[in-house]
Amino acid sequence: MPDQTSSVKSQNQQTLRKIFRYIRPYWYLVILSLLLAAVTVALTLYVPILTGRAVDAIAGKDLVNFHTLFALITSIAVSISVTAAAQWIMNHVNNLITYRVVRSLRTRAFEHLQELPLSYVDRHPYGDLMSRIVTDIDQFSDGLLLGFTQFFTSAVTILGTIGFMLSINPWITLVVVVLSPMSFLVANFISKKSFTMFKKQSETRGELTGFTNEMLGGIKVVQAFGHQEEAIREFEEINERLSGYSLKATFFSSITNPATRFMYSCIYAGVTIAGCFGVIGSMLTVGQLSSFLSYTNQYTKPFNDITSVLTEFQNSIASAARVFAFLEEAPETPEPADAAELTDPRGEISLNDVEFSYTPEVPLIRNLNLHVSPGQRIAIVGPTGCGKTTLINLLMRFYDVNAGSIQVDGCDIRKMTRESLRSSYGMVLQETWLKSATIRENIAYGKPDATEEEIIAAAKEAYAHSFIMRLPEGYDTVITEGGENLSQGQKQLLCIARIMLCLPPMLILDEATSSIDTMTELRIQRAFEQLMKGRTSFIVAHRLSTIQTADVILVMDKGHIIEQGTHEELLKKGGFYANLYNSQFAPA
Known part of the structure; x- marks a missing residue:
């Protein structure tokens, strides 16, 4: 089992390196996306600070500072507006990166199909080849888009949130950081299981596409020989396997969210209890506790997003691995550098x-x-x-x-x-x-x-x-x-x-x-x-x-x-x- 786990991890790493090679030409868009993610996160995390100050500005009888409160509300409104604009631009940039990468990959796959020897095409069902060039690349596209849309923002949010929480109270921040690894262990276990199922799902989907393509191409022969029942039984057998793998893949990916949410609820409860003691001991103001709880929510949400993305990304990696396996098939024997052009042949x-x-x-x-x-x-x-x-x-x-x-x-x-x-x-x-x-x-x-x-x-x-x-x-x-x-x-x-x-x-x-x-x-x-x-x-x-x-x-x-x-x-x-x-x- 350890060898299998190590093999899966190695395969994932190799596939990711290949994906990054296709992303590399668009490095300037990646940098822009990261900058926009940083702006979005910074402003999003700044809002709880303003909210905490607003709470402190009204926390007390006859102590409401309307001038300060109005200025804080204006700052919150401006921050939210700029955040929304930055998020929209970032999503558009992420779409550009994803669909350009997918376009390059699909073009390369089709070009490679023209370069492959006829022996390879003869050995593989047409439906499986079609599945790799069309369906698998679509699956890869979905995972890559989610990765760019959520992974960057989530990673920066986690780092930024820890920084803001440390500035408020390092000891309560320690409670959050100590409890977080439990969610990673849960997510890691689930992602390994889901990858195996998503890989089998991808392979079986290609098999089903190939069989359907074969039956459609020979539908007249199937009907002429009364082979409909046998064809249906064979289809149902493959479809049953696909259904089983899909169900298991969906099961493992679907338990990620509730499992991690349970862990984050535990973290939130721990922060709330520690924060209340902090307010009683005058270590925190009510506004700071409000900000801290908001940061705790924002800190745990990216983990939930990342684990959700990881399960989808496992499907994407499994599909990408099939595409890259196709791209790595040896092309026709290369022509020699001094290959002659056959012009005006006599026909001998x-x-x-x-x-x-x-x-x-x-x-x-x-x-x-x-x-x-x-x-x-x-x-x-x-x-x-x-x-x-x-x-x-x-x-x-x-x-x-x-x-x-x-x-x-x-x-x-x-x-x-x-x-x-x-x-x-x-x-x-x-x-x-x-x-x-x-x-x-x-x-x-x-x-x-x-x-x-x-x-x-x-x-x-x-x-x-x-x-x-x-x-x-x-x-x-x-x-x-x-x-x-x-x-x-x-x-x-x-x-x-x-x-x-x-x-x-x-x-x-x-x-x-x-x-x-x-x-x-x-x-x-x-x-x-x-x-x-x-x-x-x-x-x-x-x-x-x-x-x-x-x-x-x-x-x-x-x-x-x-x-x-x-x-x-x-x-x-x-x-x-x-x-x-x-x-x-x-x-x-």
Whole structure:
């Protein structure tokens, strides 16, 4: 248990140091906030002195000093007004600090998401990543704002109050100071318990977000297979755990306030008794006792505020720790300082003794060798899981090879910039992706400065123009998130139009026409014929009718090229490809 406590404390300290690094650029606002807190506290603490003097000015029959009383009331009114103005400005400054820090953190998190290797994204649920970037940063924001708003003021109030109380009576002040540590012990015990629960709450919330996101993405499949009851049961199990952690976190955080209030009531009672004896013994005036009791209240209130902030801050720290853990994930392998820019590629591609596996214990591609001449069309076929898509991922450098090398125009792709390599490929995948924007913006995604004429020409070449013109707003029609207001085939045509517009020097077509009807597919194939002329092209296909004109067909199985040649050559061999072809086209 001590080791666990020490580990939690060390983790909290590390997280706080990271938070301070994000706060550092706004040091001038922090100093301003501290100065305003000091002004607020000084004036707030000065008011009880004035109040005590006012009490002494009227404490006695026929001894009311109206002139002094009016001057004191005026001073109190001015102090309260200035305090209110300083507090308003301080709160605004604290908001600026908090939301600028959160903006920087969220921007950095999103930028880091773009830098992470695809392997990391593949290993983590999308919902969990979304939870870290959105929900966890929001939780962190709430705790940080409370920290700035209350912690600074409370800390200065405690120090200032002790100073004022010492100036009135050191012995009674000693009663307050001696009894205070008990409240710290109570708060410390509760904060440790609440941190553990808030951490588990944060992690489970991310799990629930990921599961909900997964179920929403596949709601049609869930309903088609009648999996609703199982999905509900799984959701309820995660939700039950989240509810349990949330309840415990709330319980521990909620007992902080009454527990500390009880301690402070004991302190107040002790001061009252000691003060009454002080008045009887002529050590204090009635006005001074009034001031002292007011200071006792003001002294204990910041402790209550701090303990309340600490429990919320535990939630904030737990959320921040998840965000920083995400930010510390290793980005893609850095490009060398002298990385070359791939300009005007000819399209000569060589794979030399390439080996790759997603996990070391499950080998996938081994000793793969391939040479592609400029302008060749390379078709890749084979059973599911044979390594077709993996080969595409390696060509695009979404993953790096474990051994061997891939070269473009004689240069190892690890020695060139990823941006120049990937921009040299045009890719159409079986899984379409369109952003929530207009049809026009989606087609021009890879060429934002394209003219209207170029966009329309690309759409016509992809046979998308006619259906676009039938939409309510034509090219200005806004596609909903995920393209749910379009059919799968229409989304595929827009993705093809996007490539038609860019005209990249190399192409990757991964089941590019799988969601398109036969008649449209024939027209698209003719468009692709024009597009592929003079361009090195890789075509992944299950339907062998789409690859019969390829210059070379690679037949893959278990990460190896087991056959290669033209369509006619492979049929004559009567091997794996011939069996695949006959299974699709031979009469039943």
